[in-house]
Amino acid sequence: MSTATTPFTEKQELIARFSNALAHPLRVTILERLTRQSCCYHGDMAEDLPIAKSTLSQHLKVLKDAGLIQGEIDGPKTKYCINRPNWSLARGLLIGFFD
Amino acid sequence: MSTATTPFTEKQELIARFSNALAHPLRVTILERLTRQSCCYHGDMAEDLPIAKSTLSQHLKVLKDAGLIQGEIDGPKTKYCINRPNWSLARGLLIGFFD
DNA sequence: ATTGATGTTCGTGTTTTTACGATCTGGACT
DNA sequence: AGTCCAGATCGTAAAAACACGAACATCAAT
Numbered sequence: 614m615s616t617a618t619t620p621f622t623e624k625q626e627l628i629a630r631f632s633n634a635l636a637h638p639l640r641v642t643i644l645e646r647l648t649r650q651s652c653c654y655h656g657d658m659a660e661d662l663p664i665a666k667s668t669l670s671q672h673l674k675v676l677k678d679a680g681l682i683q684g685e686i687d688g689p690k691t692k693y694c695i696n697r698p699n700w701s702l703a704r705g706l707l708i709g710f711f712d
Numbered sequence: 713m714s715t716a717t718t719p720f721t722e723k724q725e726l727i728a729r730f731s732n733a734l735a736h737p738l739r740v741t742i743l744e745r746l747t748r749q750s751c752c753y754h755g756d757m758a759e760d761l762p763i764a765k766s767t768l769s770q771h772l773k774v775l776k777d778a779g780l781i782q783g784e785i786d787g788p789k790t791k792y793c794i795n796r797p798n799w800s801l802a803r804g805l806l807i808g809f810f811d
Numbered sequence: 812a813t814t815g816a817t818g819t820t821c822g823t824g825t826t827t828t829t830a831c832g833a834t835c836t837g838g839a840c841t
Numbered sequence: 842a843g844t845c846c847a848g849a850t851c852g853t854a855a856a857a858a859c860a861c862g863a864a865c866a867t868c869a870a871t
Contacts, residue, residue, distance in 0.1 A: 625741055770829075816867100822861105
Protein backbone atom coordinates (compact mmCIF):
# COMPACT_ATOMS: atom_id res chain seq x y z
CA MET A 614 0.00 0.00 0.00
CA SER A 615 2.78 2.41 1.01
CA THR A 616 0.52 5.27 1.97
CA ALA A 617 3.37 7.75 2.14
CA THR A 618 1.47 10.33 4.10
CA THR A 619 4.58 11.07 6.17
CA PRO A 620 8.28 11.02 5.38
CA PHE A 621 8.76 8.33 8.01
CA THR A 622 8.66 4.57 7.81
CA GLU A 623 5.79 2.51 9.13
CA LYS A 624 8.06 1.18 11.84
CA GLN A 625 9.12 4.63 12.97
CA GLU A 626 5.51 5.71 13.13
CA LEU A 627 4.59 2.67 15.18
CA ILE A 628 7.42 3.15 17.64
CA ALA A 629 6.38 6.76 18.08
CA ARG A 630 2.72 5.81 18.51
CA PHE A 631 3.37 3.14 21.12
CA SER A 632 5.89 5.35 22.92
CA ASN A 633 3.39 8.15 23.00
CA ALA A 634 0.98 5.87 24.80
CA LEU A 635 3.63 5.36 27.50
CA ALA A 636 4.50 9.03 27.69
CA HIS A 637 2.41 9.79 30.77
CA PRO A 638 3.08 8.27 34.20
CA LEU A 639 -0.60 7.63 34.76
CA ARG A 640 -0.78 5.50 31.64
CA VAL A 641 2.37 3.67 32.70
CA THR A 642 0.66 2.96 36.01
CA ILE A 643 -2.46 1.66 34.26
CA LEU A 644 -0.46 -0.65 32.03
CA GLU A 645 1.61 -1.96 34.92
CA ARG A 646 -1.59 -2.90 36.69
CA LEU A 647 -3.06 -4.57 33.63
CA THR A 648 0.04 -6.67 33.15
CA ARG A 649 0.06 -7.79 36.79
CA GLN A 650 -3.59 -8.73 36.93
CA SER A 651 -5.06 -9.90 33.66
CA CYS A 652 -8.01 -7.52 33.67
CA CYS A 653 -9.32 -4.60 35.63
CA TYR A 654 -12.41 -2.44 35.90
CA HIS A 655 -12.44 1.26 35.38
CA GLY A 656 -13.86 1.77 38.86
CA ASP A 657 -11.11 -0.19 40.56
CA MET A 658 -8.50 2.01 38.96
CA ALA A 659 -10.42 5.20 39.68
CA GLU A 660 -10.39 4.33 43.37
CA ASP A 661 -6.62 4.06 43.55
CA LEU A 662 -5.72 6.98 41.32
CA PRO A 663 -5.84 10.65 42.30
CA ILE A 664 -7.73 11.84 39.24
CA ALA A 665 -11.25 12.48 38.07
CA LYS A 666 -12.97 9.56 36.38
CA SER A 667 -13.41 11.59 33.21
CA THR A 668 -9.66 12.06 33.10
CA LEU A 669 -9.16 8.35 33.59
CA SER A 670 -11.54 7.67 30.70
CA GLN A 671 -9.47 9.97 28.51
CA HIS A 672 -6.24 8.16 29.31
CA LEU A 673 -7.85 4.78 28.78
CA LYS A 674 -9.00 6.01 25.40
CA VAL A 675 -5.46 7.03 24.49
CA LEU A 676 -4.26 3.54 25.37
CA LYS A 677 -7.10 1.96 23.43
CA ASP A 678 -6.50 4.11 20.37
CA ALA A 679 -2.84 3.19 20.49
CA GLY A 680 -3.95 -0.44 20.47
CA LEU A 681 -2.31 -1.42 23.75
CA ILE A 682 -5.50 -2.22 25.63
CA GLN A 683 -9.05 -3.22 24.86
CA GLY A 684 -12.26 -2.59 26.74
CA GLU A 685 -15.23 -4.85 27.17
CA ILE A 686 -18.60 -3.88 28.58
CA ASP A 687 -19.53 -6.17 31.45
CA GLY A 688 -22.92 -5.31 32.82
CA PRO A 689 -22.79 -1.79 34.13
CA LYS A 690 -19.01 -1.86 34.33
CA THR A 691 -16.23 -1.69 31.80
CA LYS A 692 -13.47 -4.24 31.95
CA TYR A 693 -10.10 -3.44 30.44
CA CYS A 694 -7.27 -5.74 29.56
CA ILE A 695 -4.07 -5.77 27.57
CA ASN A 696 -4.34 -6.21 23.82
CA ARG A 697 -1.87 -9.07 23.61
CA PRO A 698 -1.02 -9.05 19.89
CA ASN A 699 -0.27 -5.35 19.88
CA TRP A 700 1.51 -5.58 23.19
CA SER A 701 3.86 -8.13 21.65
CA LEU A 702 4.29 -5.95 18.62
CA ALA A 703 5.19 -2.96 20.78
CA ARG A 704 7.60 -5.00 22.85
CA GLY A 705 9.31 -6.31 19.74
CA LEU A 706 9.62 -2.89 18.19
CA LEU A 707 10.98 -1.23 21.30
CA ILE A 708 13.38 -4.00 22.19
CA GLY A 709 14.60 -3.92 18.62
CA PHE A 710 14.92 -0.18 18.78
CA PHE A 711 17.26 -0.34 21.75
CA ASP A 712 19.65 -2.69 19.89
CA MET B 713 15.09 13.15 49.29
CA SER B 714 11.86 11.56 48.10
CA THR B 715 10.52 14.70 46.47
CA ALA B 716 6.97 13.40 46.32
CA THR B 717 5.85 16.02 43.89
CA THR B 718 3.74 13.48 42.02
CA PRO B 719 1.74 10.45 43.08
CA PHE B 720 3.88 8.27 40.84
CA THR B 721 7.03 6.34 41.48
CA GLU B 722 10.40 7.44 40.23
CA LYS B 723 10.44 4.50 37.85
CA GLN B 724 7.06 5.36 36.38
CA GLU B 725 8.17 8.94 35.86
CA LEU B 726 11.34 7.79 34.14
CA ILE B 727 9.54 5.41 31.83
CA ALA B 728 7.14 8.18 30.90
CA ARG B 729 9.98 10.65 30.35
CA PHE B 730 12.00 8.34 28.12
CA SER B 731 8.91 7.23 26.24
CA ASN B 732 7.98 10.82 25.67
CA ALA B 733 11.33 11.36 23.99
CA LEU B 734 10.45 8.56 21.54
CA ALA B 735 6.94 9.82 20.98
CA HIS B 736 7.65 11.60 17.71
CA PRO B 737 8.77 9.80 14.53
CA LEU B 738 11.37 12.44 13.82
CA ARG B 739 13.04 11.80 17.14
CA VAL B 740 12.87 8.07 16.52
CA THR B 741 14.63 8.70 13.23
CA ILE B 742 17.33 10.79 14.90
CA LEU B 743 17.99 8.14 17.51
CA GLU B 744 18.12 5.36 14.94
CA ARG B 745 20.77 7.30 13.11
CA LEU B 746 22.79 7.97 16.24
CA THR B 747 22.77 4.31 17.16
CA ARG B 748 23.92 3.24 13.68
CA GLN B 749 26.72 5.74 13.43
CA SER B 750 28.29 6.70 16.71
CA CYS B 751 27.98 10.44 16.23
CA CYS B 752 26.39 12.90 13.86
CA TYR B 753 26.35 16.59 13.15
CA HIS B 754 23.26 18.72 13.22
CA GLY B 755 23.86 19.77 9.63
CA ASP B 756 24.07 16.22 8.34
CA MET B 757 20.69 15.43 9.82
CA ALA B 758 19.16 18.66 8.60
CA GLU B 759 20.10 17.71 5.04
CA ASP B 760 18.23 14.42 5.15
CA LEU B 761 15.17 15.53 7.07
CA PRO B 762 12.26 17.50 5.68
CA ILE B 763 12.16 20.08 8.45
CA ALA B 764 13.50 23.51 9.27
CA LYS B 765 16.78 23.68 11.17
CA SER B 766 15.11 25.42 14.06
CA THR B 767 12.64 22.57 14.35
CA LEU B 768 15.48 20.08 14.34
CA SER B 769 17.17 22.04 17.12
CA GLN B 770 13.99 21.85 19.16
CA HIS B 771 13.73 18.08 18.79
CA LEU B 772 17.38 17.64 19.61
CA LYS B 773 16.78 19.68 22.74
CA VAL B 774 13.91 17.40 23.73
CA LEU B 775 16.18 14.39 23.36
CA LYS B 776 18.95 16.13 25.30
CA ASP B 777 16.60 17.17 28.11
CA ALA B 778 15.36 13.61 28.33
CA GLY B 779 18.99 12.57 28.70
CA LEU B 780 19.12 10.27 25.70
CA ILE B 781 21.69 12.25 23.71
CA GLN B 782 24.42 14.74 24.37
CA GLY B 783 25.81 17.51 22.22
CA GLU B 784 29.37 18.69 21.87
CA ILE B 785 30.53 21.85 20.15
CA ASP B 786 33.13 21.02 17.53
CA GLY B 787 34.43 24.14 15.85
CA PRO B 788 31.51 25.77 14.11
CA LYS B 789 29.46 22.60 14.20
CA THR B 790 27.62 20.68 16.88
CA LYS B 791 28.20 16.98 17.20
CA TYR B 792 25.56 14.81 18.81
CA CYS B 793 25.82 11.30 20.15
CA ILE B 794 23.94 8.88 22.34
CA ASN B 795 24.21 9.33 26.08
CA ARG B 796 25.19 5.74 26.80
CA PRO B 797 24.47 5.50 30.54
CA ASN B 798 20.98 6.90 30.14
CA TRP B 799 20.40 4.89 27.00
CA SER B 800 21.12 1.73 28.98
CA LEU B 801 18.87 2.93 31.75
CA ALA B 802 16.04 3.56 29.30
CA ARG B 803 16.52 0.19 27.66
CA GLY B 804 16.48 -1.57 30.99
CA LEU B 805 13.35 0.21 32.15
CA LEU B 806 11.43 -0.36 28.94
CA ILE B 807 12.46 -3.97 28.52
CA GLY B 808 11.51 -4.54 32.15
CA PHE B 809 8.22 -2.79 31.58
CA PHE B 810 7.27 -5.18 28.79
CA ASP B 811 7.77 -8.22 31.05
C1' DA C 812 -40.97 3.25 35.95
C1' DT C 813 -37.56 5.12 39.33
C1' DT C 814 -33.66 5.00 41.19
C1' DG C 815 -28.63 4.21 41.71
C1' DA C 816 -24.23 2.96 40.23
C1' DT C 817 -20.88 2.99 36.35
C1' DG C 818 -18.56 5.17 32.62
C1' DT C 819 -18.42 7.96 28.51
C1' DT C 820 -18.86 12.22 26.26
C1' DC C 821 -19.17 17.28 26.18
C1' DG C 822 -17.64 21.88 27.14
C1' DT C 823 -14.17 24.62 29.11
C1' DG C 824 -9.74 26.42 30.41
C1' DT C 825 -4.79 25.85 30.84
C1' DT C 826 -0.58 24.19 29.42
C1' DT C 827 2.51 21.92 26.23
C1' DT C 828 3.93 20.52 21.69
C1' DT C 829 5.04 21.31 17.07
C1' DA C 830 6.57 24.07 13.29
C1' DC C 831 8.33 28.02 11.03
C1' DG C 832 11.01 32.26 9.84
C1' DA C 833 13.75 35.79 11.74
C1' DT C 834 17.21 37.12 14.62
C1' DC C 835 21.27 36.50 17.28
C1' DT C 836 25.88 34.20 18.53
C1' DG C 837 30.35 32.25 17.76
C1' DG C 838 33.97 30.09 15.07
C1' DA C 839 36.75 30.07 10.73
C1' DC C 840 38.73 32.22 7.02
C1' DT C 841 39.93 36.36 4.08
C1' DA D 842 37.59 44.22 10.63
C1' DG D 843 34.46 41.89 7.68
C1' DT D 844 32.20 37.85 5.91
C1' DC D 845 30.35 33.37 5.82
C1' DC D 846 28.58 29.32 7.82
C1' DA D 847 26.51 26.49 11.56
C1' DG D 848 23.28 26.40 15.10
C1' DA D 849 20.79 28.07 18.92
C1' DT D 850 17.29 31.05 20.51
C1' DC D 851 13.26 34.14 20.04
C1' DG D 852 8.65 35.24 18.71
C1' DT D 853 4.60 33.65 16.92
C1' DA D 854 0.78 30.72 15.63
C1' DA D 855 -1.84 26.45 15.37
C1' DA D 856 -2.72 22.20 17.20
C1' DA D 857 -2.80 18.75 20.71
C1' DA D 858 -2.53 17.15 25.61
C1' DC D 859 -4.28 17.42 30.11
C1' DA D 860 -7.58 18.00 33.82
C1' DC D 861 -12.02 18.95 35.65
C1' DG D 862 -17.12 19.14 36.46
C1' DA D 863 -21.54 18.75 34.22
C1' DA D 864 -24.42 16.35 31.47
C1' DC D 865 -25.61 12.14 29.30
C1' DA D 866 -26.29 7.06 28.44
C1' DT D 867 -26.82 2.32 30.09
C1' DC D 868 -27.40 -1.46 32.80
C1' DA D 869 -29.35 -3.53 36.99
C1' DA D 870 -31.92 -3.62 40.61
C1' DT D 871 -36.07 -2.03 43.24
